[in-house]
Amino acid sequence: MTPExxxxxxxxxxxxxxxxxxVEGIREFVLNERDGxxxxxxxxxxxxxxxxxxxxxxxxxxxxxxxxxxxxxxRNRLMRTQQEMQWRRIVATLEPKRAALEAELTSYExxxxxxxxxxxxxxxxxxxxxxxxxxxxxxxKDTLAGxxxxxxxxxxxxxxxxxxxxxxxxxxxxxxxxDGQVNRILDLGCSIGQSTTALKEKFPQAAVWGIxxxxxxxxxxxxxxxxxxxxxxxxxxxxxxxxxPDGHFDLVYSMILFHEIPTRIAEEVVQEVARVLRPGGxxxxxxxxxxxxxxxxxxxxxxxxxxxxxxxxAQQFCHSDFxxxxxxAGLKLQRxxxxxxxxxxxxxxxx
Amino acid sequence: xxxxxxxxxxxxQTPEGGVPLAGDDPILLPDPATDAxxxxxxxxxxxxxxxxxxxxVLEDVLVDAGVISxxxxxxxxxPESRRQHYRDERDALVQSVFxxxxxxxxxxxxxxxxx
Numbered sequence: 191m192t193p194e195x196x197x198x199x200x201x202x203x204x205x206x207x208x209x210x211x212x213v214e215g216i217r218e219f220v221l222n223e224r225d226g227x228x229x230x231x232x233x234x235x236x237x238x239x240x241x242x243x244x245x246x247x248x249x250x251x252x253x254x255x256x257x258x259x260x261x262x263x264x265r266n267r268l269m270r271t272q273q274e275m276q277w278r279r280i281v282a283t284l285e286p287k288r289a290a291l292e293a294e295l296t297s298y299e300x301x302x303x304x305x306x307x308x309x310x311x312x313x314x315x316x317x318x319x320x321x322x323x324x325x326x327x328x329x330x331k332d333t334l335a336g337x338x339x340x341x342x343x344x345x346x347x348x349x350x351x352x353x354x355x356x357x358x359x360x361x362x363x364x365x366x367x368x369d370g371q372v373n374r375i376l377d378l379g380c381s382i383g384q385s386t387t388a389l390k391e392k393f394p395q396a397a398v399w400g401i402x403x404x405x406x407x408x409x410x411x412x413x414x415x416x417x418x419x420x421x422x423x424x425x426x427x428x429x430x431x432x433x434x435p436d437g438h439f440d441l442v443y444s445m446i447l448f449h450e451i452p453t454r455i456a457e458e459v460v461q462e463v464a465r466v467l468r469p470g471g472x473x474x475x476x477x478x479x480x481x482x483x484x485x486x487x488x489x490x491x492x493x494x495x496x497x498x499x500x501x502x503x504a505q506q507f508c509h510s511d512f513x514x515x516x517x518x519a520g521l522k523l524q525r526x527x528x529x530x531x532x533x534x535x536x537x538x539x540x541x
Numbered sequence: 542x543x544x545x546x547x548x549x550x551x552x553x554q555t556p557e558g559g560v561p562l563a564g565d566d567p568i569l570l571p572d573p574a575t576d577a578x579x580x581x582x583x584x585x586x587x588x589x590x591x592x593x594x595x596x597x598v599l600e601d602v603l604v605d606a607g608v609i610s611x612x613x614x615x616x617x618x619x620p621e622s623r624r625q626h627y628r629d630e631r632d633a634l635v636q637s638v639f640x641x642x643x644x645x646x647x648x649x650x651x652x653x654x655x656x
Contacts (some may be wrong), residue, residue: 207592212587260570267569267579275587317557326566493560498567502559 192353196346197414198285199291206283207213213279214345216272220265221348227268228491231261235487249493252486258319262490267467270498271377273324281326284334292333298413303421306412308405312426317368317452318403319502324500329381329404336410354384360445360476365524365538367440367470376439376466378429378459379447383411387420389443396440401427413425430458437468446534448477448512449504456507457515460534466541473521475537479528481508490531512537566644573648577641585638 201207219458220227239245239254246252284291299306304416321328325342329335344352351357366372372393377386380400390398400422401407408424415422427433429447442463448456463473481489496504513523521539528535543553570576603609 205591205595206599208589208591212590213593215590216583264579267576270569271566271580271583275584312587320562353611452559454557496560496561496562498569500562502562503557505560 193418196351197340197417198251198352199341201283201341202286203283205254206279209279210276210283210341210345213272214348216268217345218348220268220272224339225266231265232487234259234261246486249486249489252490256490262494266494266498269494272500275328276337276342276345277324279337280345284337284341291337295333295336295409295413298416299409301416304412304415304424304457305423306408307423307425308408309426312403312405314403314443315428315455317455320450320500320502322450322500329402333406335404335406336408336413339407340382340410340414351384354388357384357388357445358391360536361385361392361443364389364392364441364443364474365472365539367472369470372440374439375399375441375443376401376432376434378432378442378444378463379450380411380424381407383408383415383422385443385445386411386422386424387415387418389441390420390422393441398422399434399537400424400430401429403428430462431467431523432462434466436465437471440468440471442471442473443465444475444477446477448475449501449507450533451507452503453506453510456510456512457518460515460519460521464521464541467521469541471541473523473537473539473541475539476511476534477503477512477537478508479533479535480512481505483528483535484508484533573645577645580641581638584641588634588637 193540201210201216218226223229227414233321235246235252235255246255253262256265306322316328319328323342323346325335325338326332327335329339332338373396374394375389375393375398377398378388379384381404386398390396400408400411402411403423403426405426408426412424415424425433427438429444429451448459451459460473467473478492481492483491492508493505495501513526516523516537516539521541524538524540526535526537568576570579600611600614604611
């Protein structure tokens with residue numbers, strides 16, 4: 191077992207572990223790239239397109255086929271149900287341990303390495319008042335939000351991220367500024383700090399800060415990084431108003447933040463990134479692909495995810511001009527890279 | 542696709558606009574009964590797996606420890622006190638699996654009363 195795996199919350203009962211293992215199995219049944227239900231749906235559309243002699247060119251065309259064949263509603267019913275089952279059981283299995291887990295978070299607050307800066311006067315913005323991915327209480331209302339979230343990602347990623355492999359894999363190719371200097375790094379919307387620690391492993395000489403609006407997530411992130419003995423810092427601050435001095439960072443990083451905030455805020459965040467980056471510093475963002483680069487079938491799945499899986503801002507982001515935001519902020523796009531999975535892009539931009 | 546309980550739930554969930562979120566318990570299939578059936582089957586299969594997992598582990602542990610053999614399990618006759626416990630467990634399982642039917646009834650009651 192890896193150190194990261196050892197930190198995944200444990201269920202209270204073996205029956206809960208088995209139940210959540212089943213939910214993971216449902217996700218595998220739908221999402222397996224070679225043999226899943228989604229693969230069957232892709233094949234269905236390929237066959238239909240071959241027969242009609244042209245591709246489905248719009249969301250509406252795809253939705254009509256999905257509804258007519260009942261394939262779409264059945265798939266959507268199953269995906270919504272597995273999310274509901276997952277959250278119900280994760281909440282139920284952690285609830286008996288609530289007092290012990292809250293005490294655990296408290297016991298780690300003053301421990302190092304690394305600092306945890308919480309703001310007792312912090313006002314959560316309205317736009318963050320969302321039950322993202324149907325998580326009860328969203329990211330900030332339940333003191334155990336970090337534990338709930340972490341267990342849910344074990345199910346969501348079907349075990350593939352139990353050792354932070356996705357976050358480490360994303361951080362690994364992070365470029366350095368032209369002068370090679372990376373002394374300070376800022377991780378925006380760091381959640382439970384998996385990118386933050388991955389960045390520290392990639393750049394061990396740098397001081398790394400992770401910021402997020404959610405105190406429960408940050409407390410969990412700190413408990414996790416201390417347990418891993420990785421020297422990173424966390425602060426309760428907004429990505430659009432982070433409070434760091436001008437030109438402070440060599441690298442600003444975000445991992446799937448922008449699709450979870452309104453476009454208006456995204457514009458402000460990019461302006462703030464430009465403010466805290468030093469000249470020559472780099473902005474690296476991983477997020478969903480633009481709708482312009484999505485197939486109608488991908489658009490169909492995304493619409494379901496937005497509407498039925500607590501992603502209200504993802505469509506806004508996917509239809510936005512992210513490159514234009516960077517240009518308006520004075521950031522110069524260097525590269526845009528697809529990650530090979532067909533739903534993520536990486537942007538590198540220089541100040 | 543209908544959205545079950547929406548209304549206020551929508552606005553609370555999308556304070557800055559964005560795609561309106563479905564409220565709690567959306568119905569995704571054209572027929573609410575079929576929708577409930579799929580949910581029941583999924584829940585039922587989860588319960589089935591939980592039990593299979595438990596039984597496999599239990600039998601393996603007991604056989605490894607030399608406590609029982611498979612034949613002992615097959616031939617076991619429980620006393621009355623345990624039979625009652627098993628019945629209680631059965632009823633709890635039925636409630637868990639078939640709760641969607643009650644939701645359909647409750648939703649219909651709300652709908653019909655509103656006419």
